[in-house]
Amino acid sequence: MIPAAFDPGLPDLPLRVGLAGLVLVSTVLLMEGWALRAHERVWHHALWFLHRSHHRPRTGPFEANDLLALVNAPPAVLLLSRGTWGNPGWVATLAWAVGAGISLYGTAYLVVHDGYVHGRLPLGFLDRSAWLRKVRAAHRVHHADEAAPFGLFMGPWELEARRAALRRRGQEA
Numbered sequence: 001m002i003p004a005a006f007d008p009g010l011p012d013l014p015l016r017v018g019l020a021g022l023v024l025v026s027t028v029l030l031m032e033g034w035a036l037r038a039h040e041r042v043w044h045h046a047l048w049f050l051h052r053s054h055h056r057p058r059t060g061p062f063e064a065n066d067l068l069a070l071v072n073a074p075p076a077v078l079l080l081s082r083g084t085w086g087n088p089g090w091v092a093t094l095a096w097a098v099g100a101g102i103s104l105y106g107t108a109y110l111v112v113h114d115g116y117v118h119g120r121l122p123l124g125f126l127d128r129s130a131w132l133r134k135v136r137a138a139h140r141v142h143h144a145d146e147a148a149p150f151g152l153f154m155g156p157w158e159l160e161a162r163r164a165a166l167r168r169r170g171q172e173a
């Protein structure tokens, strides 16, 4: 089924597909920034009563923190529904692209963070990626210190920035 976002009757289909791709990629990148800030300012503060379960040993297959994974699902479902079954046009195209970007980021986060880094899925083969090994190492620092890096995919850069800041402070002292 072709979603309303790319209805064959719409003008400028190639332009529409290109722009949707651009919006989708931008959404994925913005989601990492949003996740970083939400993790730092909300999960480690107002929602700590839920997120704390993720920083303690898990006692069953699930943890209270898993509920936080559902935060971004409703807007993504609404946007994808609008882009798939709503009136064809630019609103449908943009809604589809943003909804798909949020879903893609959510899936990548689930696979890499919960599946790979925390070993909840049999994804050991991802060890072959040097970048993912760095992402895992940086996230383990977050768990050990309950401090930066708060981002997942940007974790290695965040960690490097934190260490550089510490070095600068050490030189000044």
Ligand SMILES: [Zn+2]
Binding pocket: 054, 113, 118, 139, 143
């Ligand atoms: Zn974690």
Ligand SMILES: [Zn+2]
Binding pocket: 039, 043, 044, 051, 055, 142
């Ligand atoms: Zn945390």
